[in-house]
Structures are given as C-alpha cells and as structure tokens.
Amino acid sequence: MKTIEIKKGSIIQRKGDLNTKIYRVEKGMLRSFSIDNKGKEHIFMFAPEGWIVADGADVNLPAELYIDAIEDSTIHVFEKELTHRTLESKPLLNRISVLQKRIIMLMSSSAIERYEHFKETYPHILQRVPQKMIASYLGITPEALSKVKGDKLREK
Amino acid sequence: MKTIEIKKGSIIQRKGDLNTKIYRVEKGMLRSFSIDNKGKEHIFMFAPEGWIVADGADVNLPAELYIDAIEDSTIHVFEKELTHRTLESKPLLNRISVLQKRIIMLMSSSAIERYEHFKETYPHILQRVPQKMIASYLGITPEALSKVKGDKLREK
DNA sequence: CAAATGCATTAACCTAGATTAAGAAATAAC
DNA sequence: GTTATTTCTTAATCTAGGTTAATGCATTTG
Structure with missing residues (x-):
C-alpha cells in the first residue's frame, strides 16, 4: 500500500492504462469517468472520504475509466491482485x-x-x-x- | 437446492417479494425486469442456459425486480443465504x-x-x-x- | 380451419433533452 | 481589488426517440 497526496485536477488513471489499482480516499474527493467518442465526459462515480474507487473493468484488460481528483486529496493506493484474494x-x-x-x-x-x-x-x-x-x-x-x-x- | 420446471410466461419472482433466491437456468430462458410508475417494463437481464439470475438488491430488502420465464424452462433454485458464504x-x-x-x-x-x-x-x-x-x-x-x-x- | 393474439414495420406528430449562444454570478488567480 | 476563469442560467432552435395509430405477418388458440 502506498499513500499519495494529489492536487485537485490531477489525473491518476487514464483509459487504456493498466487496470491494477484500487484507490481509497482518505481526504478530498475523486471521481471516475469515461469519455465518449464525441469527447464528452460521463461521470461514473464520486468518491469522497472513506470511499473506494476502482475501474470495475476486467483486471486483465486495459482501464475503461479515467480517475482524477476533484479536490486536493490524500489517497491510499492498493494493488487489486493483492486485495482480491481476501475480498x-x-x-x-x-x-x-x-x-x-x-x-x-x-x-x-x-x-x-x-x-x-x-x-x-x-x-x-x-x-x-x-x-x-x-x-x-x-x-x-x-x-x-x-x-x-x-x-x-x-x-x- | 430445488429444481423446478416452468412454462413460458410464469412469473417466479415479483417486486416486493422476499429477495432470498438465486436462479440457475438449466434449460430455456429467464429474464429479470422492472416496471416503472407508468407501467412500462424495462428488461434488466436475459438468462439463457447456464446463466444465473438474481435480484441484485440487498437481501434484507424486498425484491426490486420481476423474474419470469420467456421460454419453457428448467430452473435450479438456491437460497442466497447459503451460497453467499462460499461465494x-x-x-x-x-x-x-x-x-x-x-x-x-x-x-x-x-x-x-x-x-x-x-x-x-x-x-x-x-x-x-x-x-x-x-x-x-x-x-x-x-x-x-x-x-x-x-x-x-x-x-x- | 378460422379467429384471436402477438409482433414488426411505417408514418405523423409530440416532447424531453441536446446544442448553441449569450449574459450573469460566483471563484480563483494575480 | 481587479482580472480572468468557471459555473450557472436563460432562451432559441434542433433532434433522437416517444406516442399513437394503422397495416401486414406470424403464431397461437379454440
């Protein structure tokens, strides 16, 4: 597990990235969203303090969602691989x-x-x-x- | 586990019912759907042979979905309670x-x-x-x- | 078989929400 | 505090999909 501090606006995952991470929000707020073929954003989820965000797409396939911070945030980052066993x-x-x-x-x-x-x-x-x-x-x-x-x- | 044979059109779960069952389709096809406040049906899922259907709503709350057979079907019925431990x-x-x-x-x-x-x-x-x-x-x-x-x- | 019901298609009209654009209000940056 | 940038609102116009209705097939049912 790794803890990171990120500024509002920072993108921590993009569509196409490896989809191996799970994020737990300690402070601030994240959101996940997709961008369609016309360039339009569609917010999938908001994640304030205490919430967990992850791209629900198959771990073995590239990420479908973008994830960014909509407030200055403190985040715990986990590997899906490790958590999935004990889920x-x-x-x-x-x-x-x-x-x-x-x-x-x-x-x-x-x-x-x-x-x-x-x-x-x-x-x-x-x-x-x-x-x-x-x-x-x-x-x-x-x-x-x-x-x-x-x-x-x-x-x- | 119980096996049942049902005719096309039979409704096996209604909105508001206890939401304690999981259905595995052996033969035929089931669907789950909701009915909105204008009386319109919205199909949530089709379940042909080998698929599992269940209302994903909280087990402790009444069912949100209707489930019926859209072909003559053979179904295995399980209790969520029992399967959830080993899920x-x-x-x-x-x-x-x-x-x-x-x-x-x-x-x-x-x-x-x-x-x-x-x-x-x-x-x-x-x-x-x-x-x-x-x-x-x-x-x-x-x-x-x-x-x-x-x-x-x-x-x- | 005939009649009835269910299904797909087409067309005329309607409406929720999209698009575009402009201005007002709020927030952030300098 | 002034300027710049976002955000929100309003309004005019447009469009994807809804509604209603009629017709032709296909499938059941008696």
Missing part, C-alpha cells in the same frame, strides 16, 4: 446492488427524478461538487439540469 | 464489470450503437427473443428500434 463478498454484493439501481434509474426515470433521487441519496456530495458534474453523473447536460430544476420550482 | 469474488467482479459497461453505454451511446453492441455481445440471445424485448433491454421502444435499424440499412 469479502458483502461489499461486492452491495456494489452490485447500487449498480443495478443505477441502471434501472437510467432506463426508467426522467432527468428530474434522477436528480431528486441523487439529492436524497448523496446530499453530502451534492453540496461539494459543481452542478455540471451532477448533471454528468445523471446523464444529462448542465443546461438541462438547470432547466428542469427551474421548471420544478416554478410549478409549485 | 467467490471472481464471478462477482465479472458481474460488476458488465454492469459498469452497461451504465457507460446507457449514458454515452445512441440507441443504434447500443443495439450493435448487443448484437456483437449476445448474438445467441438476439436470435431467441422478440425484438421488442431487445428494445426494452436497450432502453428504447420497439418502434424506435425498428426505425433505427431501418435507417441503418438505408444509409448504406
């Missing part, structure tokens, strides 16, 4: 549960519904990251999020 | 990898791109299930899938 199933099952819910949400809820759900589920993250990143996580543009939030307010 | 991390990690890719796809690819990807990834399933179910899996309507396929052909 408990509970956190993995929990992760699967979260991903399943995310897929269902993406398929069946509107932008504003996904936003409301995010707000309830991750209120602490909502306050800490720019709204355009929330939009990216939700799968919409910043303009669209701004609009649906405004509509929501007005209709009350 | 290896490899298949779980693989599952996480698949779900991650699905989320990225839903956020960053068009309907036709998702269709092409499905076709390459699950050609055997494509041939066996009605196109409207593929559409449901992709997160679009049957009409939209029919249209983009037609457009694709014509533009060549």
Whole structure:
C-alpha cells in the first residue's frame, strides 16, 4: 500500500492504462469517468472520504475509466491482485446492488427524478461538487439540469 | 437446492417479494425486469442456459425486480443465504464489470450503437427473443428500434 | 380451419433533452 | 481589488426517440 497526496485536477488513471489499482480516499474527493467518442465526459462515480474507487473493468484488460481528483486529496493506493484474494463478498454484493439501481434509474426515470433521487441519496456530495458534474453523473447536460430544476420550482 | 420446471410466461419472482433466491437456468430462458410508475417494463437481464439470475438488491430488502420465464424452462433454485458464504469474488467482479459497461453505454451511446453492441455481445440471445424485448433491454421502444435499424440499412 | 393474439414495420406528430449562444454570478488567480 | 476563469442560467432552435395509430405477418388458440 502506498499513500499519495494529489492536487485537485490531477489525473491518476487514464483509459487504456493498466487496470491494477484500487484507490481509497482518505481526504478530498475523486471521481471516475469515461469519455465518449464525441469527447464528452460521463461521470461514473464520486468518491469522497472513506470511499473506494476502482475501474470495475476486467483486471486483465486495459482501464475503461479515467480517475482524477476533484479536490486536493490524500489517497491510499492498493494493488487489486493483492486485495482480491481476501475480498469479502458483502461489499461486492452491495456494489452490485447500487449498480443495478443505477441502471434501472437510467432506463426508467426522467432527468428530474434522477436528480431528486441523487439529492436524497448523496446530499453530502451534492453540496461539494459543481452542478455540471451532477448533471454528468445523471446523464444529462448542465443546461438541462438547470432547466428542469427551474421548471420544478416554478410549478409549485 | 430445488429444481423446478416452468412454462413460458410464469412469473417466479415479483417486486416486493422476499429477495432470498438465486436462479440457475438449466434449460430455456429467464429474464429479470422492472416496471416503472407508468407501467412500462424495462428488461434488466436475459438468462439463457447456464446463466444465473438474481435480484441484485440487498437481501434484507424486498425484491426490486420481476423474474419470469420467456421460454419453457428448467430452473435450479438456491437460497442466497447459503451460497453467499462460499461465494467467490471472481464471478462477482465479472458481474460488476458488465454492469459498469452497461451504465457507460446507457449514458454515452445512441440507441443504434447500443443495439450493435448487443448484437456483437449476445448474438445467441438476439436470435431467441422478440425484438421488442431487445428494445426494452436497450432502453428504447420497439418502434424506435425498428426505425433505427431501418435507417441503418438505408444509409448504406 | 378460422379467429384471436402477438409482433414488426411505417408514418405523423409530440416532447424531453441536446446544442448553441449569450449574459450573469460566483471563484480563483494575480 | 481587479482580472480572468468557471459555473450557472436563460432562451432559441434542433433532434433522437416517444406516442399513437394503422397495416401486414406470424403464431397461437379454440
């Protein structure tokens, strides 16, 4: 295990890199994201203090996700290889549960519904990251999020 | 472990049921799906012979997904409780990898791109299930899938 | 076999969200 | 504190995909 301190904006993993690392956030916040063929970013996950981020792609294949710091951060870096032997199933099952819910949400809820759900589920993250990143996580543009939030307010 | 034979169309798990079972398909095909607040189905997964289906939601919470047979099927039913102790991390990690890719796809690819990807990834399933179910899996309507396929052909 | 149901396709119209652009407000940098 | 850079909002326009509806096939069912 290695501990590193990184500045906001530092990229610690790129798509195509070896996918052998797991990151545990001690301080600050990381995010993982993909970049599509039009150059657009799609945030896959936010990881504040205490959270673990890793590219879930197969260890033997190149990384699919970028991972960077969105705040100055202190990170513990582990090798997947070493941790995988002792891995408990509970956190993995929990992760699967979260991903399943995310897929269902993406398929069946509107932008504003996904936003409301995010707000309830991750209120602490909502306050800490720019709204355009929330939009990216939700799968919409910043303009669209701004609009649906405004509509929501007005209709009350 | 219990083995059951079920007819096409039989529902073996509903949203809200106890979420304690895992199903292994010996013959035929199952699918899991959710129903949104407008009554629309969204297929989460197809499971042909040899595959395992289960609702990934927390075991202690009610099931989120429906599971039914889309062909006459023979199924082995296991209790999650019993299997979870001996669960290896490899298949779980693989599952996480698949779900991650699905989320990225839903956020960053068009309907036709998702269709092409499905076709390459699950050609055997494509041939066996009605196109409207593929559409449901992709997160679009049957009409939209029919249209983009037609457009694709014509533009060549 | 006939009738009924389910499935795929096409087309007209509609809408959520994308795109583009401009300005206001907030944050960061000097 | 002033300037520069991000971020957020609003508005006009555009588009992928949704909705509704009609038609033709294919598959079940009685």
